[in-house]
Amino acid sequence: MVPILQVNSLTGGYSPRRPVLHDVSFEIKAGEMVGLIGLNGAGKSTTIKHILGLMKPQIGEVKVSGVTLESDTERYRSSFAYVPETPVLFDELTVEEHLRLTGMAYSVQDKSYETKEEELLTEFQMLPKRKAFASHLSKGMKQKVMIMNALLAEPPLYIIDEPFLGLDPLGIRSLLERLVEVKQKGAAILMSSHILSTVEAYCDRFIVMHHGKIVALGTLDEVRQAAGLEMRGGSLEDAFYKLVTGGTD
Amino acid sequence: MSQDRSMEAIWRKRAKAFRAETLPYFRYMGQSGFPAFMSLILISCTIGYFKLIHHVPANFPVAAVGVIALTLVLCWSPLRTWLAAGDTVFMMPREAEMSSYLRISFRYTTIACAVLAAAVLLLYLPIYNQGAAYYGAWMLVVVAAVLKAANIWGAWKERQMTWPGMRRLMRLLRWMLTACTLTAWLAASELWQAAGFTLLIASLYVLLYKLPSKHQFPWERLIEEEGKTRKRYYAFFGLFIDVPTLQSSVARRSYLAWVLRLVPYSNRNTFTYLYAASLLRAEIGGMMLRLLFLGCLIIYWFAEAASLSGYGSVIVFVIFMGIIAVQLGGLRHVHRYSVWKHVYPLPEAQRIEQYLKVDRISLFSCVVILWLFAAIPLAVAGVYMPSLIAAVLALAYLALRPMRLRKKLIKDEEEE
Numbered sequence: 001m002v003p004i005l006q007v008n009s010l011t012g013g014y015s016p017r018r019p020v021l022h023d024v025s026f027e028i029k030a031g032e033m034v035g036l037i038g039l040n041g042a043g044k045s046t047t048i049k050h051i052l053g054l055m056k057p058q059i060g061e062v063k064v065s066g067v068t069l070e071s072d073t074e075r076y077r078s079s080f081a082y083v084p085e086t087p088v089l090f091d092e093l094t095v096e097e098h099l100r101l102t103g104m105a106y107s108v109q110d111k112s113y114e115t116k117e118e119e120l121l122t123e124f125q126m127l128p129k130r131k132a133f134a135s136h137l138s139k140g141m142k143q144k145v146m147i148m149n150a151l152l153a154e155p156p157l158y159i160i161d162e163p164f165l166g167l168d169p170l171g172i173r174s175l176l177e178r179l180v181e182v183k184q185k186g187a188a189i190l191m192s193s194h195i196l197s198t199v200e201a202y203c204d205r206f207i208v209m210h211h212g213k214i215v216a217l218g219t220l221d222e223v224r225q226a227a228g229l230e231m232r233g234g235s236l237e238d239a240f241y242k243l244v245t246g247g248t249d
Numbered sequence: 250m251s252q253d254r255s256m257e258a259i260w261r262k263r264a265k266a267f268r269a270e271t272l273p274y275f276r277y278m279g280q281s282g283f284p285a286f287m288s289l290i291l292i293s294c295t296i297g298y299f300k301l302i303h304h305v306p307a308n309f310p311v312a313a314v315g316v317i318a319l320t321l322v323l324c325w326s327p328l329r330t331w332l333a334a335g336d337t338v339f340m341m342p343r344e345a346e347m348s349s350y351l352r353i354s355f356r357y358t359t360i361a362c363a364v365l366a367a368a369v370l371l372l373y374l375p376i377y378n379q380g381a382a383y384y385g386a387w388m389l390v391v392v393a394a395v396l397k398a399a400n401i402w403g404a405w406k407e408r409q410m411t412w413p414g415m416r417r418l419m420r421l422l423r424w425m426l427t428a429c430t431l432t433a434w435l436a437a438s439e440l441w442q443a444a445g446f447t448l449l450i451a452s453l454y455v456l457l458y459k460l461p462s463k464h465q466f467p468w469e470r471l472i473e474e475e476g477k478t479r480k481r482y483y484a485f486f487g488l489f490i491d492v493p494t495l496q497s498s499v500a501r502r503s504y505l506a507w508v509l510r511l512v513p514y515s516n517r518n519t520f521t522y523l524y525a526a527s528l529l530r531a532e533i534g535g536m537m538l539r540l541l542f543l544g545c546l547i548i549y550w551f552a553e554a555a556s557l558s559g560y561g562s563v564i565v566f567v568i569f570m571g572i573i574a575v576q577l578g579g580l581r582h583v584h585r586y587s588v589w590k591h592v593y594p595l596p597e598a599q600r601i602e603q604y605l606k607v608d609r610i611s612l613f614s615c616v617v618i619l620w621l622f623a624a625i626p627l628a629v630a631g632v633y634m635p636s637l638i639a640a641v642l643a644l645a646y647l648a649l650r651p652m653r654l655r656k657k658l659i660k661d662e663e664e665e
Contacts (some may be wrong), residue, residue: 052592078594088588090523092499092530097509097522104519105593113514133499133530 003027004188009060035199036192038209080157081150087142089134106153140166200236256350263331274486311380312435326404409463520603544569552626559635
């Protein structure tokens with residue numbers, strides 16, 4: 001089975017002389033939720049930007065649904081939905097119109113679109129705000145709109161950067177429930193977050209980045225092992241702390 | 250040190266920073282053909298004006314022109330405060346001292362506005378004196394000064410109002426009351442009528458402004474207003490050179506919502522939908538609507554009088570078509586740096602074609618409306634040739650525009 005996302009020996013950054021990422025490799029299969037964790041500046045966002053095709057790898061390649069951006073742009077782009085860390089919405093579009101725009105961009109069938117729209121608006125408690133302009137929404141609500149857009153597209157891969165910032169408790173719960181649901185239907189999810197307890201509870205595997213390199217990759221047990229902790233000894237947070245501080249307690 | 254932190258020093262520093270920030274753009278504007286173009290317009294206006302005051306036609310609407318021109322300059326009462334979003338954190342703790350800060354703002358803007366109003370009044374007086382001129386020029390100056398002061402006071406009270414709906418309503422009312430007062434002074438022959446009417450309106454005005462709930466210091470309102478002013482400056486500079494994008498302001502324009510619903514729900518219309526929405530709601534759309542309204546009005550005047558055997562309206566038609574087309578060109582910059590342009594699974598070439606579609610349809614609609622305002626009155630007068638020529642010119646321009654625009658869009662893309 002071809003993994004949905006393949007990152008192979010990726011080295012890249014903003015300047016060719018000073019790459020941010022060094023030889024990063026991992027893959028995500030269908031029906032898998034993977035947590036991307038690391039300190040601020042560890043290279044998480046840069047990795048995501050490379051996957052989105054907003055940055056070009058200096059060495060290595062990124063494949064989504066088995067193709068690179070250059071070889072089949074349309075297939076590559078329609079294979080994922082992205083929820084950025086800071087909501088980027090169009091000020092002049094209402095909540096409903098954002099959903100419609102996404103529906104058009106990702107070719108969501110006309111018939112199922114209406115139902116999906118209602119479902120999402122209800123689930124994320126945004127029905128009273130459906131006609132509100134993005135510029136009049138609170139930060140958490142903007143984030144909800146971003147998440148609803150990603151869920152509407154139902155792509156094989158979700159790339160989610162810090163989704164919980166500004167979300168209310170009900171919003172966090174709805175998001176996690178929906179992610180579990182799409183995962184069970186066969187979607188792959190790459191989620192970057194600092195809320196390690198949530199990441200530990202929901203993700204199947206973890207990628208720990210430090211100084212632009214992957215320092216641990218795999219299940220919780222494998223991450224513990226990489227951190228030098230005993231099997232079943234300590235949480236993801238303990239392992240993470242060990243990994244990024246070089247084991248000096 | 251304490252000297253530097255005084256409110257006056259902060260105000261002066263900010264005003265200076267704004268001047269320094271905009272100076273290079275003024276230079277770019279100077280290098281373009283704009284000053285030459287403006288001087289041309291100014292010269293032709295001056296010639297027209299002197300011709301007019303030399304001999305004002307008997308049927309010239311002296312009072313109506315006075316009411317329109319003076320209402321515009323007397324009611325318009327902006328306030329530059331240089332306040333920005335961060336000030337709710339940094340300046341708010343010093344709210345008690347803000348009155349000295351505002352005082353300089355008022356002085357600064359009032360002087361500029363008063364000079365403008367005085368200039369318009371001076372230009373109007375020779376016309377006024379050749380009309381009925383029930384009262385002396387000095388009386389008119391006093392009336393204008395009182396009205397200007399009342400408007401500045403009213404505009405400040407409106408800024409303090411808590412509810413946006415109430416604020417807009419009061420502003421509309423202020424403009425209407427000013428226009429009514431001016432009408433009384435320019436058209437009523439008895440002094441006691443004009444004075445009595447003014448007193449009545451003044452008391453109504455004061456009473457109304459006392460009613461709604463108000464903020465002591467309308468931080469958000471002032472920050473928003475300052476933001477809008479800056480945006481206008483940059484929109485203007487944007488005609489000459491690329492400018493940093495400021496956060497755009499959005500208007501709902503519900504009366505145009507049906508246009509957006511006309512875009513069919515399908516993948517190949519994604520960017521058509523996005524650009525159409527941006528055009529309808531952003532500042533560009535508002536500017537275009539205002540220009541269209543003004544254009545229709547002036548074209549109608551020229552066509553109705555069949556001036557220059559009907560070709561006067563063709564000239565105005567071409568000028569307004571050009572200005573609207575330039576405005577519409579600004580849409581190209583709206584989503585230039587949007588991340589979604591790259592993330593959406595849509596081919597880039599499609600974006601350009603869909604952009605051109607929005608451009609073509611919107612310009613075509615505006616041109617047809619402008620043309621009708623020339624063609625119908627001319628046809629009524631039995632003149633057909635000028636409308637035909639206008640139509641040919643418009644069609645030629647509409648046919649050529651997409652080619653040039655496509656080249657620009659492709660170039661924009663390569664530059665990114």
